[in-house]
Structure formats: C-alpha cells, structure tokens
Amino acid sequence: MDPSAYRSLAFLFSFGTLPIACGPKDGDTTDGSTGGTDPSTGTTDGTPATTSGEPTSGEPTSGSTTTTADTTDTDSADQACQAYVDYLIKCDPEAAQMQAKYFAYCAMIRTRVEAVYGAFCLSAHDAVYECLLANPCDDLSACDAVLEVSNQCQPEAGATCVAYAAKEAECYDQPAPSYAAGACQAYINNQIYDLGPACGAALEEYFACLTALPCPEFEMGSGCDVQEAKIVTDCGGMP
Known part of the structure; x- marks a missing residue:
C-alpha cells in the first residue's frame, strides 16, 4: 500500500510528522518528536523540547497503556489501539509481524495526547482510529470530517493562557x-x-509577565528577563 495512505495521528496534535507506516521500527516505540507548539499561532515550531532532542520524563515504557485505575478507561485504550492495529493489518498485511510494537506505539501516543489535550480530545483522537478501520484503505477522504474534529480540538485553557490570548487581541487590535x-x-x-x-x-510565569506589559513591550517580548532566565534554568532553553 502507498505509504501516503497512512495518517499520522501524532501529527494531528502537532507532535511531528512521523507516518503511522513508519512508526515503531527495530523495537523503537517512541513517537520520534518532541517539538513544541508556538503559543501564539498553534503551529509546530520544529524545535526539540530539550537540547538533546530527547524527552527527559513522562514517556511511557513499551507496551504500556494509559495509567489509570479505571478499568473502563483501560478497556477504551485497548479498543482504540486494537482498531489502529487492525487498520494497519487490513491495509498492509505485513504489519501483522509488528502488531505488538504498533499497539505499544498507539498506547504511548494516547498517553501523550491525554496528558497534553485532555480526555475530550483523546476521544476525538480515538474516533479517527475507529473511522479508518471502518472504511476502505483506498478511500483517503472517508475520515476527513473526523480528522478535522481531531485537528481542531484543544485543551481547556487556564487563566494565564486566556489572558495571554486576550492581550494578543488588545495589542494587535484584532480578534485572537x-x-x-x-x-x-x-x-x-x-x-x-x-x-x-x-x-x-x-x-506560566513568563506568559503572565508578558501579559502585564504595555503593548509595545508585549509585541517585542521584552521586559521579562527574570522569567526568561527561569525558563532557561527549568526548561533548558527559551520557548
């Protein structure tokens, strides 16, 4: 099957462009990307989250599912990832040789999506797996509507980010x-x-500081040197 037929569900949530067909290889079950999202545009900036390009914490081990004491959640994870694996095998029977690794890859992606985007967006993410499985492999447009919902899903914003978005609207004199x-x-x-x-x-402290600045300084991103230094210390670099 043409590799372009595979959809990267990690990409739906701005975590990179690793195709599903090229997911876990040679025992690797990481998602291959740690790029952040520009908070003002929502686009992938392509830079690694750490100086080494490898995440320092939070990555689940191979074969794990979402960590929860709720059996219902575990069942949901198993069903979603089984749909993902079944889709791959349906469209490329050779994928059966790596189904355990693909299942672990799916579980890892779901854990990250839930942590970053929340349970509601995770459900939208899972719906893509189910749609792909239910449709012919050569019908690439069958799941466009479900993909669109997934692409547009965002986590519930906290007070700092709500204020930051409002500051953008104020300073650039147009709706954010x-x-x-x-x-x-x-x-x-x-x-x-x-x-x-x-x-x-x-x-959070950095964005709160920026939000408190007059618009000229906000637009230049200047005036929060202390907060910038704390990001360098605690995050390994500037956002």
Whole structure:
C-alpha cells in the first residue's frame, strides 16, 4: 500500500510528522518528536523540547497503556489501539509481524495526547482510529470530517493562557484566533509532559509577565528577563 495512505495521528496534535507506516521500527516505540507548539499561532515550531532532542520524563515504557485505575478507561485504550492495529493489518498485511510494537506505539501516543489535550480530545483522537478501520484503505477522504474534529480540538485553557490570548487581541487590535488560548495551554502542557512541572510553572510565569506589559513591550517580548532566565534554568532553553 502507498505509504501516503497512512495518517499520522501524532501529527494531528502537532507532535511531528512521523507516518503511522513508519512508526515503531527495530523495537523503537517512541513517537520520534518532541517539538513544541508556538503559543501564539498553534503551529509546530520544529524545535526539540530539550537540547538533546530527547524527552527527559513522562514517556511511557513499551507496551504500556494509559495509567489509570479505571478499568473502563483501560478497556477504551485497548479498543482504540486494537482498531489502529487492525487498520494497519487490513491495509498492509505485513504489519501483522509488528502488531505488538504498533499497539505499544498507539498506547504511548494516547498517553501523550491525554496528558497534553485532555480526555475530550483523546476521544476525538480515538474516533479517527475507529473511522479508518471502518472504511476502505483506498478511500483517503472517508475520515476527513473526523480528522478535522481531531485537528481542531484543544485543551481547556487556564487563566494565564486566556489572558495571554486576550492581550494578543488588545495589542494587535484584532480578534485572537479561536484556538489561541487552547494552543497556548497545549504548549505549556506539552513542555510539562516532556520536561516536568517546574518548566510548566516557569512558562506560566513568563506568559503572565508578558501579559502585564504595555503593548509595545508585549509585541517585542521584552521586559521579562527574570522569567526568561527561569525558563532557561527549568526548561533548558527559551520557548
């Protein structure tokens, strides 16, 4: 099957462009990307979350499912990932040789999506697997509507990101994109997942500082040197 027929579900949530068909190879079950999202645009910036390009914490081990004491959640994870694996095998029978690794890859991606985007977006993510399985492999448009819902899903924004988006609207004298606050929150959540809560707290302080600046300084991103230094210390670099 043409590799372009495979959809990268990690890409749906701005974690890179690793195709499903080229997912876990040679025992690797990582998602291959740690890029962050620009909080003002919601786009992938292509830079690694750490100086080495490898996440320092939070990555589940191979074969894990979402960590939860709720059996219902575990069943949901198993069903979603089984749909993903069944889809791959349906469209490329040779994938059966790596089904355990693909299942682990799926479980890892779901854990990250839930941590960064929340349970509601995870459900939208799972719906893509189910749609792909239910449709012919050569019908690449059958799941466009479900993909669109997944692409547009953002986490619930906290007060800092809501204020930051409002500041953008004020200073640039135009409405902020509807996804601005959610994309800001997704960026912070993503860094917490990769680098830990101290990094998340440093980013919150930085965005709060920027929001308190007059518009000229806000637009230049200047005036928050102390907060920038804390990000360098706690996150390993500037966002």
